[in-house]
Amino acid sequence: MTGRILLVLRLVAGDVRRHPGPAAMLVLSVAVATAVLSLGMSLPGATERLYLQTRAATAGPDVVALAPGDDEAATSVLTSLANAPGVVGLSRTYRQFFATLTRRGGGEARAIVLGADRRPGPIDRPLVTSGRWVRPGGVVVEKGFAGALGVHVGDGVTIAGRSYPVVGIAVTAARTVYPWAAMGGPGGGPGDGSGLVWMDEPDTRPLAATDLPRTSLVYLRMRDPGDTAKYMATYHDTPNSAGGRVGDSAARVNSFTWQFMIGQNGVYLRDSQPIMIIGGWLLSFLAVAGMTTLAAGRAAGQTRRVGLLKVVGATPGLIGAVLLTEYLALALFADALGLAVAHVAAPAIINPSGSLLMTAAGPDGPVVAMTTVIAVGVALLTALGPAVRALRTDAVTTLSPAVRRPEYLVLLTRVAALLPIPLLLGLRLIARRPGRAILHACGTAATSIGITVLLLVYAQPEQGWDLGGVTMADLMNDQTRHMLLAVTVAMLTLALVNTVTMAWTTAKESQATMAIARTLGATPGQIAAGLSTAQLLPTLPGALAGIPFGMFLQWFFGPDEPFALSAGWLLLIPLPLLLATALVTALPARLSSRRSVAETLNTETA
Amino acid sequence: MNVLQVRGLAKRHGREQTLVRAVDGVDLDVPAGQTLAVMGPSGCGKSTLLHLLGGLERPSDGQVWLDGQRLDNAGERALARLRRRAVGFVFQSFHLVEELSAAENVELPILLAGGSPRTARRRAQLLLEQVGLAHRARQLPWKLSGGERQRVAVARALANEPLVVLADEPTGNLDTAATNEVLRLFGQLRAQGQTLVMVTHDGRVAATADRLISMRDGMFVEDTWLAS
Incomplete structure (x- = not known):
């Protein structure tokens, strides 16, 4: 048994060593598809998981209640919430100021400055991720805000004309992620995007002396944190200290539950999810297309190996084990690689603001299981056909040169006779393998879909997010664009690799035919052009077919706005795809056409 | 005792006008220790006969017994077991596994037969010494000359001490020096009492046999005993 296992491993390792290119391509295709797909599948619920981690680590409140101003009326109405239904704990009343923060070296942003306790109370204990907690004269900047501003511990910032050193960076679950730290404007209405800064409470006195807008807030702990709905429905009816209702008070109270914050935090990922999921499936299709072509290209060699x-x-079982083990081992390795990439990339995608704790991110158990099943399925589907064919063939036949009768489209072959030589050769190559041409066209269509969506998104005017004196990029918009760009680049890469594989496979399979064409007078240039043409012809319909699909996806998932690019511009998409195809097929086509005719014919008939 | 017994063996390809009788109802007995050479013009069916004897092809008619076991109706798994235990093949184009070294190629049938890696390694070392290639054990096939590759193939054929070695044009792709080296090896096998059936065009190879069968159009036309 040990000997047979050694043998299987030896044969698998030997084949991978001897054919590193196809093995690398297989790993690349599956790894890219797995990474994107697993990231896409990890997005639902990802923000919730991170928020819950942050909430647990920072004793996050169940409800945050805010009231405009910092006068007696605001304090009084917020304190009376201790009597609201289900409330079992209430923090002291905090004040926050709507100020402008200027970082040293320039750059302004809107900031919410919260007067913090030197020793945080039982509800909301922000977790310091670097530096230390607030001290007199030093401020702590919320992690997402600090990241967007490029501020670090030790840097200096100016708030309302006073300079403070940044003594720490921290995270909290008492706020929605940057840039939604305000959770409402100073008057109780909607607020502008801003970041959170904690300042030692006594240090906020100079701010209190200014006319900066301000709000007061309290953190609430509920008896049943899962049941905040009852509180939200009835807190306005809670009696206030003046004998009336909270809802009748001069200071209007707004309450935000921890469930609301999860929903708000997830807005970042709203547009990323369809990109990653649809992109992941398109990439999976490209991976299958590439691997199928690869397997077809290697079929003759594998069949001989079986012989x-x-x-x-060797028994059929052992031969099957050798063939399947190789594809399975590579697919599992690629799956692990893709999942590792997804794990590394997850923080940037799931937590783009950086405002939440990232103790555990990336694909979880079910996602790992799902992508592994897909990778194994792709490997089995790819390997099974050639394996079964090879196993069914007599040993003697498998040792002989391949005599597979190709499919043949008679009409296409006849039409080709009327055309110039490169077109004639290209069309006849397609006529021999129409299935592969269709696969190539579908792969190109998938890539064209990605490019169409990318162009439509990038053509939209960029929505700036005015965070004060400077316009900072709209993070959500940036997130969507970056995701789309990454997925499209991955698709382009796989499509190009697939095109090279198809050109290489076609060149390899048609060696004898092309050698005979050369004995009949075709030049090496015509042969190379014919091989390139065989790849270029399916590229054009594929690229054109992808455009309407891409427009549909953008219309369906994108903003409710007219397209910023006309269909005329989009019709130019096939041009770069045709050019890229011509470039990447030129090398295998040229190498193939240079091979000696005598050598080719001898090899084929040996 | 006969290692190989063949009765009414036939292999046909095609139908009616395209019917080709590659092997046409031959009978054959090969006793243990005999070296048998089969000669004939191209296309006379001698390679097909060898493939049928080794269970690489299934006959259209007739029976083949190898060591008393019928091959012609055996399943693929049983044939595989029989091939690894009782038959060693040597081909004109060597047919070594390209991604395995010379030693690993020789170890291959031993590991397939369930031998331990250590046993396989020792046996391969011994066989490669016998064919004079111990120093080339770690080389991949493409780094070996044609003669060296064929000697590795001979070593591989002998790996499981087969009852019969079937050689198909073993010197067909070799130059004179390499041919002489392979003939020397076959001479050693004959001296050791190894049963050997070879198909050849080469008179020098045939001359080393105990018995010579001439084939034409799938039939035996002459059966000559060259040595007592």
């Missing part, structure tokens, strides 16, 4: 093993007494 060699049969001759020395």
